[in-house]
Structure formats: C-alpha cells, structure tokens
Amino acid sequence: MSLQNKPVKNDTAFWDRRRGFIHTKKGGWVINEAIYNQGCSMMDDLVGKVSFFQVLFLNVIGHLPERRMTDWLEAYYICLSWPDPRIWCNQVGSLGGSMRASPLAAVGAGILASDSTMYGPGTTKAATEFITTALIKKKNGMSAEDIVTDKQRNPSSPPKIAGYMRPIASGDERIPAMERVTNNLGFKIGDHLSLAYEIEEVLIEKFNERMNIGGYRCAFLLDQGLTPIEIYRLLSPVVHAGVLACYTETSDSPPESFFPLHCGDIDYQGKAPRSVPVK
C-alpha cells in the first residue's frame, strides 16, 4: 500500500489547536458591542430591515439574498404547511398534542419525521442527484425520453424518479401555485427546470404521471445556484407550520381523543399465545 496514506499515529495537533476554543466564521455575540452575523450587525442591519427568510438564507448560505429569492422561499414554505393530520409528519404533531407533549417536542418530532425519502425535505438528495445527472446527460446529447427510459426497470412499468409522481395522488396543485410566484417575481426558467419540464412531458405522454413539488423546487433552486446540501438545509424546518397546526388542534382537545383505536383496530398477525420457557 501507498506510504502517502500512512498517518502519523496519535498526532493530535489538529484537535489540540481547537481544544478550549470555538472558532467561527458565522458570527456571535460581542457583549456591549454587537451581535455579528457574517458581516452584519444583527440589531443594526437586519432587525426590521430584512425578512426572517432572508436571515434564514444568510445563516445557511452565508450571504443576504435579494428579497425576491426569499419571497419565493416563503411561498414554498406555505406550500408545505398543510394543516392535514393524515400527512405523516403532521400526524406526529397531532399525537404529540394528544399526549400533551410541549409544542417544541411535537414540532421537533414532526420535522424529524419529514426527513423522509418519500416526501418533504428528505427527498432533496435524490431529486437533485437525478436532475443534475440528467442535465449532464442532456448536454452530452441524450434526449429527455432516453433519460426516462434509462430509469425504467422494464419497458412497461413507469420509472421511479425522485421529483416525479407523489403518494396518494398524481399531479401536484402546488406547482401551478409556485409557477405563479416564480413568474410574478420575475425569475426565468433555467436549465434544470427546463429539463425537468421536458422530462415531465415524457412522463405525461407515456405514463400519465407528473412532476411533484419536490422536483420543481430542486430544479428551481439549482438554477438559482444553490447546491443540493444548501437546499436540504434551507428546507429542514419546512413542515413546521403544518405540524404546529395539527398539534394545536389536538392539544386544545381532550387528551387521547385524537383518532383513538380499539384493541381490535390493530391487526395482530404474529405468533399464537405461548408459554414462556424457563431459562
């Protein structure tokens, strides 16, 4: 094996330089001076002057964006703020309210539940991977139809592509709403979103399936120059308001009155009753 890979055993210099210190490029509180945030004094430059979403963007990405970017982001957050407790993360909030968990515990748990590969911010990695790879393929001459065909396991079945199709229903009413926002804010359709639409056309024609809001947001935000990990971070609390709505309703109702279950409402299919063997 290569000697260049041989580490110096117990060389702790890397950690010694950090022990007892916190070094930050983000900012912090200098008492009786200011609270700094990446080149801004928060109380002087941000409070009352920019939106919360601009500060969210600043904290994640490292610079203040133009206002329309975070207006778009705020509109997107609204799209994922349904007060419907049938949605998996929202029901976590409802159950938290039913058990009298604090709003923070319930919202924290609901947000954690939305870190899913099926819906919510957890789909970002797969959806961005797909569309960025697809764009490379397109630039290398591959058609949208071939990109779709590449994802099919067999010729008759629809492909499973992150950012397309959705649970429960086909079609996504949030996309026209966000298209309106995108258009009103004067954003142009970039390469990722343009290809995302081309792929959607193929899916509509061949399988009557469409893009979902996750595919739309990833393509749009990639076109705005964000990286996949930046998109994932920016969207981490995106279901917050929906979870909180569901929590609030059950928290204001009698405990354990939300969606109660009889013993028989659980279908036990396991082992028949048996005696515990003596050890």
Next chain:
Amino acid sequence: MSEHKLYIRKRNERFTNRTVTRIWQEEPLPENPYLARKCRCHGYDILELAKKRSFVDVLFLLFQGELPDQNQSELFETLMIALINPGPRHPATRASMNAAVGKSNPAHILPVGLAVLSGAYLGGEEVSATMRFLRKNCRKDAADFADELLSLSRPDKGDWHIAPGFGSRFGGIDPIPQQLAELLGGFPAAGEAVKWGQEFVAAISPQGMSWLDTGLTAAVFCDLGFHPRSGAGLFQILHAPGILAHGLELANKPVTAMPFLDEDHYVIAEQARKK
C-alpha cells in the same frame, strides 16, 4: 411548464383499514375495547415475561420474534453494559448536558441527545452502514480488502473512517473498543462478523486505525441476527442511559456549571464582523 391541463387524480391505492403487527397482541377488555386486559409480545404474556425473563431477553424478543438462547443473551447483555454510557465528552451526551444546564424541559434531555446520536459519523447511521458493509464484504479476504481500501486517499484533516465502523479516533486507536472486542470475541455467540472484523482490524492497525464503537456494535448486532435497519435505533437505546444520566446530573445545577467561553476563547473571524 406543461401545456397539459393539470388534474389532481387520486390514485385509489388500497390503504389498509387496520395496521398490521406481528409484535404485539392486545386482548380487549370486554366492557371497554379501548383497554387491554392482556398484552402479548410475540405470543408471550408480558407479565409472564416480566416474571421469568431478563430485560435483555425481552428486548431481543421484541426485535427478533424469538427469545435469545443463553449464549446470545450473554453477548447482548455484555454489549449493553459496555455501551451504557458514551461518556461526558461524547457529542450526544454533551448535547443532553447542554440542554439540561440550559434548563430545558427535563423530558427533552434524552431526545435531544439521541437526535445527535443519530448521525452518520460515530452515530446510529454509521452502525447501520457498518452492518450493511459487513454483510456485503465479510466473505472477502479481510487483509486483502483492507489493503485495497488503504490505497484510497485519506482525508486531509481529522480522522479517517476507512470503512464504516473502522478508523482512527483523534488521530489514534481508541482502546476501549479494542478491549471490548477482545472480551466479546471470546463469547460463544460472537460469530462471523466479529471474527472478520478482528481480521480487518489486524490489517489496518499498523496504519493507526481499528474498531470504532459503532463498528464493534454493528458486528455484534450482525452476529446476533439483527437487521441493519434496526442498528441505528438499537445503538441509540444502548447509549441512552448514560446520555440521560449525564444530562440529569446537570439539570439542577446553575448555568455556570458548564463552560461558556469568554471572548478570548470564542474567536469570531474578522469577515464575520461588521464590514
């Protein structure tokens, strides 16, 4: 955007009316079907289990569907004791201690620590990743495979996990997982995964790397028959007591009981200050 008119079409998937479980049976009280008069875990009455078996046996049963034999039980319990506390320097424990000394609701101390322990680096996700790694590779010659991995370039900074669950810790070999591996390796229920891991470790040790506690835990979980999907959560369960205990130790202490760095030790880069 598409020229096709958007119709939102319900898929009409067949959702079950009743959630299925093979784990737990609740027999309703005739006069109140919301209350259970008897609960069974994989067929065993929970109160009979409480009388006749240990906690570790029932934990094993819950996840695997059958009670462990004596050898499996001993191996699992020994691992549980060894992992009961990741210690006060561990990031997950420190998270619970920070929450506690900051006067967070004591009911949140454990979930705060466990959320941090979910991570892909020395956390639950790494345990599951190691279990998948062991399943995939434990038929290969450990020494040859280690050589293959050692030829890859290591990170410029910090430690190198040459594979999930194996690597250096603070630039050196963490001795506790080594000592524990020697102990557990002698148990009859320690099998192919622990043995292969030991061979792999023998090959990477000259390079300053060895078992990490995630790797050893994963190997034991594999030998006990747990699924990789359960590895992350089980690791959290095993570390939970110490994470909670350290948090609670600080819960009634003043906020000054943990360091709050002064300006000389909290270093804000010039670019972060006001331009």
